[in-house]
Amino acid sequence: MSGIYTYKNVLTDAPAGAASPLAGVRVVVQPNISVRGWPCDAGSKALEGFVPLQDAEVVTRLKSAGALLVGSSRMAELGFGLTGETSVRSLGEGADVAAMTDTMGEARVASATEGFFGFKPSFGLVSRFGLIGLVPSMECTGVAGRDLNSIIDIMTTIAGKDPNDPSMPDEPPVDFTSTPQGFEGPFRAGIVKESLDLLNETEAHAFKAGLARMEAIGAAIEEVSLPGYSLFRAVHNTVAAVEASSSAGKYDSVRFGHRSPQGRNWNEMYLASRGESFRLPVKAFLFQGAFFQFEDYGAFEDACRIRNRLVRETTDVLGAVDFLVFPTRRMEHDAWAAGSVRAVYESFMLTLPANVTGSPAVQVPGCAVHDGVDIGLQIMGRRRDDARLLSAASAIASSVLRG
Amino acid sequence: MKYEAVIGLEIHVQLNSATKLFCDCPNRPGDEPNRNTCPVCLWLPGNLPHLSREALEKATVACLALNCTIQPVSAFDQKVYYYPDLPKGFQLSQHHLPLSRNGWVDIAAEKGGMKRLRIHHIHMEEDVAKLVHETEGKTPISLVDFNRAGTPLIEIVSEPDIRSPYEAMEYIKALRTQLRYTGTAECSMEQGTMRVDANISIRPEGTSEFNTKVEVKNMNSIRNVGDAIAYEITRQTECLEKGEAIILHTRLWDPDKRVTTAMRGKFAGPCVPDPSVAKIRVTEDWLKRMQERLPEMPAKKAERFVTEYGLTPDEALAMSLDRDISEFFEDTAKRGLSPHKVTNWITTHLAPMLKDRNQTIEETALTAERFARLLAMLEKGVINAHGAREILLKLLESNESPEDLVEKGQFRQVSDTSELEGIIDGIIADHSADVEDFRKGNEKVVGFLMGLAMKASKGKANPKLLREMLVKRLG
Numbered sequence: 104m105s106g107i108y109t110y111k112n113v114l115t116d117a118p119a120g121a122a123s124p125l126a127g128v129r130v131v132v133q134p135n136i137s138v139r140g141w142p143c144d145a146g147s148k149a150l151e152g153f154v155p156l157q158d159a160e161v162v163t164r165l166k167s168a169g170a171l172l173v174g175s176s177r178m179a180e181l182g183f184g185l186t187g188e189t190s191v192r193s194l195g196e197g198a199d200v201a202a203m204t205d206t207m208g209e210a211r212v213a214s215a216t217e218g219f220f221g222f223k224p225s226f227g228l229v230s231r232f233g234l235i236g237l238v239p240s241m242e243c244t245g246v247a248g249r250d251l252n253s254i255i256d257i258m259t260t261i262a263g264k265d266p267n268d269p270s271m272p273d274e275p276p277v278d279f280t281s282t283p284q285g286f287e288g289p290f291r292a293g294i295v296k297e298s299l300d301l302l303n304e305t306e307a308h309a310f311k312a313g314l315a316r317m318e319a320i321g322a323a324i325e326e327v328s329l330p331g332y333s334l335f336r337a338v339h340n341t342v343a344a345v346e347a348s349s350s351a352g353k354y355d356s357v358r359f360g361h362r363s364p365q366g367r368n369w370n371e372m373y374l375a376s377r378g379e380s381f382r383l384p385v386k387a388f389l390f391q392g393a394f395f396q397f398e399d400y401g402a403f404e405d406a407c408r409i410r411n412r413l414v415r416e417t418t419d420v421l422g423a424v425d426f427l428v429f430p431t432r433r434m435e436h437d438a439w440a441a442g443s444v445r446a447v448y449e450s451f452m453l454t455l456p457a458n459v460t461g462s463p464a465v466q467v468p469g470c471a472v473h474d475g476v477d478i479g480l481q482i483m484g485r486r487r488d489d490a491r492l493l494s495a496a497s498a499i500a501s502s503v504l505r506g
Numbered sequence: 507m508k509y510e511a512v513i514g515l516e517i518h519v520q521l522n523s524a525t526k527l528f529c530d531c532p533n534r535p536g537d538e539p540n541r542n543t544c545p546v547c548l549w550l551p552g553n554l555p556h557l558s559r560e561a562l563e564k565a566t567v568a569c570l571a572l573n574c575t576i577q578p579v580s581a582f583d584q585k586v587y588y589y590p591d592l593p594k595g596f597q598l599s600q601h602h603l604p605l606s607r608n609g610w611v612d613i614a615a616e617k618g619g620m621k622r623l624r625i626h627h628i629h630m631e632e633d634v635a636k637l638v639h640e641t642e643g644k645t646p647i648s649l650v651d652f653n654r655a656g657t658p659l660i661e662i663v664s665e666p667d668i669r670s671p672y673e674a675m676e677y678i679k680a681l682r683t684q685l686r687y688t689g690t691a692e693c694s695m696e697q698g699t700m701r702v703d704a705n706i707s708i709r710p711e712g713t714s715e716f717n718t719k720v721e722v723k724n725m726n727s728i729r730n731v732g733d734a735i736a737y738e739i740t741r742q743t744e745c746l747e748k749g750e751a752i753i754l755h756t757r758l759w760d761p762d763k764r765v766t767t768a769m770r771g772k773f774a775g776p777c778v779p780d781p782s783v784a785k786i787r788v789t790e791d792w793l794k795r796m797q798e799r800l801p802e803m804p805a806k807k808a809e810r811f812v813t814e815y816g817l818t819p820d821e822a823l824a825m826s827l828d829r830d831i832s833e834f835f836e837d838t839a840k841r842g843l844s845p846h847k848v849t850n851w852i853t854t855h856l857a858p859m860l861k862d863r864n865q866t867i868e869e870t871a872l873t874a875e876r877f878a879r880l881l882a883m884l885e886k887g888v889i890n891a892h893g894a895r896e897i898l899l900k901l902l903e904s905n906e907s908p909e910d911l912v913e914k915g916q917f918r919q920v921s922d923t924s925e926l927e928g929i930i931d932g933i934i935a936d937h938s939a940d941v942e943d944f945r946k947g948n949e950k951v952v953g954f955l956m957g958l959a960m961k962a963s964k965g966k967a968n969p970k971l972l973r974e975m976l977v978k979r980l981g
Contacts, residue, residue, distance in 0.1 A: 137552045145551070155552055156545055235551040240781035269556040270782045345778055349584050352595020353549055369590055369648075396586055396776040403778070
């Protein structure tokens with residue numbers, strides 16, 4: 104247990120009333136989601152000793168819905184990838200669901216590896232207030248769980264406009280209450296032909312098995328094209344690195360965080376502290392961002408422009424079909440073992456497009472299986488179509504249970 | 507060769523909104539250090555900025571007062587650099603899409619007439635924290651005060667239209683007049699609510715290219731801006747004459763030695779669009795409401811004072827430069843008094859008194875109604891100018907009526923001829939030599955004797971009557 108948690112809740116909160124929607128639900132959070140009074144170091148020496156003064160909006164809502172916060176897990180430094188991440192492992196040991204930051208697919212890939220469900224909501228649906236984030240325009244709080252119902256319950260609680268997060272658009276709330284019963288098939292699902300090149304033979308077989316599951320519940324599968332698909336990775340890498348470089352700029356080791364004894368003046372102390380605090384691969388990622396900021400701003404502007412194009416292309420394709428379907432992970436690219444920026448990106452190739460476009464995406468276990476290997480079935484929907492997406496995932500999951 | 511200067515000014519003005527730009531902390535940098543702070547303006551992890559509507563509105567009104575066009579879409583960028591007064595590592599500023607563009611102000615040109623100086627754009631930004639360096643003790647330390655962190659600024663960037671220290675100073679004064687009129691900013695260079703950086707380059711007169719410029723900072727008065735620019739023009743001219751190249755860099759004005767000294771290379775950090783602060787989209791309806799908030803501006807008001815009150819252009823200018831004064835003037839003049847007399851009393855008596863006391867009219871007890879009653883008594887001859895002045899001083903401090911003050915202070919003018927005769931008798935008896943002098947033709951003696959007689963009446967004699975009687979007796 105001690106290997107999973109960085110902090111365990113020692114307070115025995117008054118048991119929530121039976122009427123509370125999340126009464127008895129045990130939630131683990133990553134230590135980059137602010138819980139008042141808990142150490143929240145976001146997995147980095149740069150935040151050593153930082154204790155938030157306020158709860159994140161997500162935490163406020165979970166607490167008031169009666170959820171029990173069991174503690175915080177370990178996580179990859181500043182939430183970049185999955186190196187060292189333990190929140191999904193806690194699902195077998197003491198927690199029912201994990202609130203995980205999904206910046207390039209972390210909640211989905213981690214769930215796929217462990218055989219769980221993982222969900223990344225539409226961008227702007229869940230407040231980022233209190234999230235000690237890295238890539239503001241791509242990250243959001245995702246949820247991993249052993250079953251979809253608990254994920255739906257959590258989403259019902261945490262989704263919705265928060266005045267403390269002005270970056271959330273003024274849109275009507277997404278209604279999760281009728282999910283999953285609200286599902287009305289059949290539906291049309293597209294497979295992006297450009298994505299299939301990423302799969303090896305076993306993965307291709309596993310993916311086919313997953314598609315067969317979908318067809319079995321009445322989905323019409325068709326091949327669609329996203330001509331810009333190969334650009335998702337470069338766009339994500341460029342934009343995310345620049346935003347990360349800005350976001351991590353505030354870690355100066357003065358008010359919290361590891362402070363180096365080196366240096367004869369503040370500037371030397373600052374450089375030494377940051378040098379000693381950040382580890383690979385995040386350090387390299389921050390360097391990339393600073394490079395684009397200071398040396399090649401034009402490349403960043405290009406990436407922003409291409410990002411807009413990719414959002415349009417994806418929206419167009421999702422106008423013709425209800426969902427897009429991808430595998431979740433690739434067997435040969437272990438996100439936990441990724442030690443370089445390149446390796447991290449390789450392990451999230453199939454999930455990061457949803458972060459670039461802000462679309463919702465859900466990982467379903469037990470369908471895309473071949474030779475005993477489950478690569479995960481990932482379904483991505485239109486922005487703000489989160490409830491229907493989760494309904495469809497429920498229908499598929501039920502058919503798996505029925506065998 | 508003759509050179510001319512090309513000067514551009516970048517002016518930061520602190521808006522006087524109640525709260526900071528991105529949180530609800532009070533916008534009072536001068537309070538006890540670090541009192542007006544919260545997780546947002548301390549820039550702690552996990553917090554998100556939310557733009558203050560009031561600050562945006564004040565910035566917009568300020569832009570309109572400087573004749574700028576409000577842009578349909580503006581947005582905040584992160585100006586990336588690290589310094590201990592900016593521990594967030596970036597400053598939120600509008601680099602790519604500023605709030606407004608293309609403004610102007612008119613100044614009186616050096617050689618007569620008006621000159622229009624253009625404004626390139628105005629953008630909003632947050633101020634940084636304040637560093638206090640304590641070098642006295644055994645170990646020098648630096649303290650950081652976050653009261654100022656996140657307070658709202660506008661930066662006014664001029665076109666390089668300015669050609670002399672005089673024009674630079676007039677430009678700053680014109681901005682200050684306009685902004686103070688709108689009530690959106692205090693604009694005091696001495697208090698630091700207005701900060702001016704000057705970009706200066708020189709070129710052979712008559713040419714049109716822009717040469718390498720030097721930035722000068724740290725001037726804490728309008729005068730200092732003029733002096734620093736004048737110094738810099740001379741310094742650069744000497745450099746060119748010696749054949750030295752001008753290097754792009756920043757210099758600091760030293761107000762004691764009255765020179766500029768090199769500080770550092772000019773720094774330009776990258777500016778990245780901020781992903782969290784919402785874009786500002788201006789609707790026509792909202793913009794209309796902002797325009798309605800703009801008061802009648804000084805140039806327009808001066809014109810009206812000429813046509814409506816018959817003031818001379820100089821009088822109208824003097825009565826319109828300050829909004830409080832202009833409103834006080836109009837309120838007084840409307841009460842049936844001669845507008846010239848009101849102007850005269852405001853300029854020569856009231857304005858210097860306020861300056862001495864370092865107060866605005868609002869901060870004193872004086873009202874236009876009581877000021878008018880005072881001037882009416884003067885006009886009717888109940889009191890003389892000396893008495894009116896004494897009473898005006900009292901009206902600044904108490905709510906008593908001017909009539910009561912006249913009685914209580916015995917300021918009523920003495921027009922009683924027998925009383926005046928007695929005074930004149932005494933003066934003539936004591937100064938027979940001077941009286942002889944007058945009778946020999948030295949008319950200057952009248953003034954001297956008048957002074958003595960006024961003094962003997964404790965300033966209360968009706969001067970016109972006294973003079974008449976004195977001259978008659980001497981004759």
